[in-house]
Amino acid sequence: MPAKSPKSAASSAGSKRRDHPEDVSPLVLTSATQELFGCCADEDVTGESPYKLLKKDNIIQDIKRRAAVSDFSPVKQIVLDYPDDEILLVFDRDFTYGHSFYLVLTPEAKDRILNPPEAEIPEVVDCEVNKTPEPKQWISLGSELEIDEESFKETREKLWYKFSRMRRKFGAPVCFFDRNTADVRDGYLECASYQDSRFSIKQMRRDCGMQAVPTLQSSSAQTQWRHHRNMFTQYKPRELIEEEIENVLQSESLKNFCNSVTFSVLQALQQEEIMNVFFDDWKALEASPEADNWSGKVSEGMMLYQAFTDQTYTKDRRISCINWHPTIYGVIAVALTEKKEEWFNESTTFDARPSLIVFFCFSDPFNPQLLLECPDDIFAFEFCPSDPNIIVGGCMNGQVVLWDISAHIMLLQGTQSSVKKVSVDTETFDLGDNKGNKTPVVRYCAVSAVDSSHKARITDVQWLPPTFEVTRMGNPVENKYNTSVQVVTCSPDCAILFWDVRLPRLLSQYSSDGRPIADQKTQMTPYSVPDTFKHLDRTWKPLFRVSLPKINTSGEYAPLRFNFEHYSDNGDTERKADENDDQSEIIPGYSKLRIPSAKTHRALEDVNTKLYIGTEDGEIVYIDWKLGKDDSGRVHSAKPLHCYSVHHWLVNTVQRSPFYKDIILTTGGWNFAIWKEGVMDGPIILSPSSEQVCTVGCWSLSRPAVFFIGKDDGSIDVWDLLEKTSEPARVHAHITNAKITSIKPWSASPKQHFLAVTDDLGMVRVFEIPKTLYMPSRNESASVKKYFELEENRLNDYLKRDELWARQKKEADDLNRKMEPSKPVKPLQETEDINMNEYSDFLKLEENILKGISLWTATADTQ
Secondary structure (H helix, E strand, O other): OHHHHHHHHHHHHHHHHOOOOOOEEEEOOOHHHHHHHOOOEOOOEOOOOOEEEEEHHHHHHHHHHHHHHOOOHHHHHHHHHOOOOEEEEEEOOOOOOOOOEEEEOOHHHHHHHHOOOOOOOOOOOOOOOOOOOOOOOOOOOOHHHHHHHHOOOOOOOOOOOOOOOOHHHOOOOOOOOOOOHHHOHHHOOOOOOOOOOOOOOOOOOOOOOOOOOOOOOOOOOOOOOOOOOOOOOOOOOOOOOHHHHHHHHOOHHHHHHHHHHHHHHHHHHHHHHHOOOOOOHHHHHHOOHHHHHOOOOOOOOOEEEEEEOOOOOOOOEEEEEEEEOOOOOOEEEEEEEEOHHHHOOOOOOOOOOOEEEEEEEOOOOOOOOEEEEEOOOEEEEEEOOOOOOEEEEEEOOOOEEEEEOHHHHHHHHOOOOOHHHHHOOOOOOOOOOOOOOOOOEEOOOEEEOOOOOOOOOOOEEEEOOOOEEEOOOOOEEEOOOOOOOEEEEEEOOOEEEEEEOOEOHHHOOEOOOOOEOOOOOOOEOOOOOEOOOHHHOOOEOOOEEEEOEOOOOOOEOOEEEEEEOOOOOOOOHHHHHHHHHHHOOOOOOHHHOEOOOHHHOOEOOOOOOEEEEEEOOOEEEEEEOOEEEOOOOOEEEOOOOEEEEOOOOOEEEEEEOOOOOOEEEEEEOOEEEEEEOOOOOOOOEEOOOOOOOEEEEEEOOOOOOEEEEEEOOOOEEEEEOOOOOOOOOEEEOOOOOOOEEEEEEEEEEOOEEEEEEEEOOOOEEEEEOOHHHHOOOOOHHHHHHHHHHHHHHHHHHHHHHHHHHHHHHHHHHHHHHHHOOOOOOOOHHHHHHHHHHHHHHHHHHHHHHHHHOOOOOHHHHHO
């Protein structure tokens, strides 16, 4: 408690410092007001010359012109009643009264400040003579003995040393030589002392002083429930008999209490009926339209920048996935799916609505710019990192779909108005039989074979980075053309599939009808469908399949989300440059790419082939995608390396940090967790359970310490690990009235960052992220990395203590078991007699209960 006394003293001093006389009024003057009246701080008025006389008429004109916005509005009536023409303004540099300026309200106070009274000089009497005090006689009280004991006295005889030189060196010539002054600092040669190991002095006694002070320690703990146990509680209500109830109702204390609180209760009910007493008027004032013109307002929250919706396509639908276009400003794509209520709708009329991916842009938020036709509802899609015109998606029926929107890129960029006329035949693909619909519809180029696809909906799909590719055994090899050509998908059918968009080498020379394939550019079919992936349409099969067997039990894990490390090629750039010079060939399009021969592959040993997977049961699985062979030569998937059950429900996010390749964020159920790859003992950070379900999460693209968590009630929690670690730094409530389904950040420029939020009602909202959330602080990356290391050490210490406690408990149990006396073994006849007696007691209890509820019959009695 002594540590809090300075704080309380400082607060009390601050409160006293803000008290001011009645003839003085502290003011806060903005920079605009200071320039207007010529009283700029440290320029027009300083600490040496703090006074400024203001014209009364100028102050009145400022109050009339700016009204309540004027800085002199609090003292309006005092200024009007002031008798003189000039009012004194004083610059309070030391904040004596709590602000930087104060206004003198009376002419008397003005005169007293401008003309302070002269200090009185005390008169010196000539007769007084300063006398030097005479010393008193010394009276010994014994202190000289203590001084004598503490004084230093020489008790050891002094040592005498004699230094001499050899006789033959007397009178010898001296030989000087040159030395570089840079060899030592300041040109000074120092004979530094050193400790001689041949002898040492043992210190027997040391005099030192100390002061006992209370130690202040700040510590925190994060409880981790490693074992879940089912608990129950049985309770019995407390009931009063009729006499007790009557006595309570007739008691005088109850009547007096009801009479005393009746008026207050009725008044509270009346006020609550008239208005909401818990409504925050200040927040409502800040959110009003007039607040936009309020000078001095600084918004620290996310501001709504744009909203997208369409009554034709997004009405009564939910948005399952969202992605920003990688290269075009302000273009966003969303995947629409039917709601679960409509799946089980038993109405007789069946209205088949097409499955679509809709493109919106900032320039025209009310009209979709492009529509992608899908064979079924899409739950996940992604732009190709090598070519943003190529899009891959996963359907509800388990098929994988590919689109090519290269013919519509000018439309999305908005550079030519005539692109709409030649981009696509809208009458051929008019989804609503509306001839006036001008939104182009793009048909998919290829779809995977039904028999080789997933058996359930695809919940996540990602492109492999262009730095590598994998073989049929899952081994990473060099990507010759540095182009993304492989896709990874997962589904709750307990499988992860790898796909290759290139044409197999056996089919590369001839087409399906036996004719050689001509070397030409991507062609357009009569229905405006590019044949970029014509060789894959309805025949596309996965490269290999990764199953997910459970570690300790039978069965398999059902994945919903996955994440892998994006490999960055740090190899020999000179070697690649030489190869490119020798080949001197242009990278072909996707329609001409062929799967190379296995002999030409160069294996990459430094690629991380581990996956983090989130399952339906809230588990986080860590597995290697590479396949192996058993003794019989059969190919099989390896068992997962680890499995942790930290989420109570579906895992909806598994995302790697854009700043640290070994940090992963997962959300699911009522909490989120942060993992560090390589730490196999659990998450390094586990949030407490919240009241609402966490539906989605994502990292910030510019700040390592910031991430966003979407909730089931339509709110977004903004976490800043440098500001708070036990609770969100900001909570943006009522972002939407429905469940948030997707969150996607986007960095438009270094000074403009957006966050796209979608919900169950088919609405897309784009918020502008404030500067405090996208501008990193100094050394933020190092600070967050240090924090993760501390959390890792804390987890290791906790596990060591847990293991120690378990071992100690086991040893105590063994000791108690040895100390207990051995119980005698009862004979068989005695055990049977005890059992029969217990059974007889049970029959008697049963008879009494049945008789009490009038269910005992003569037949039962006879039996």
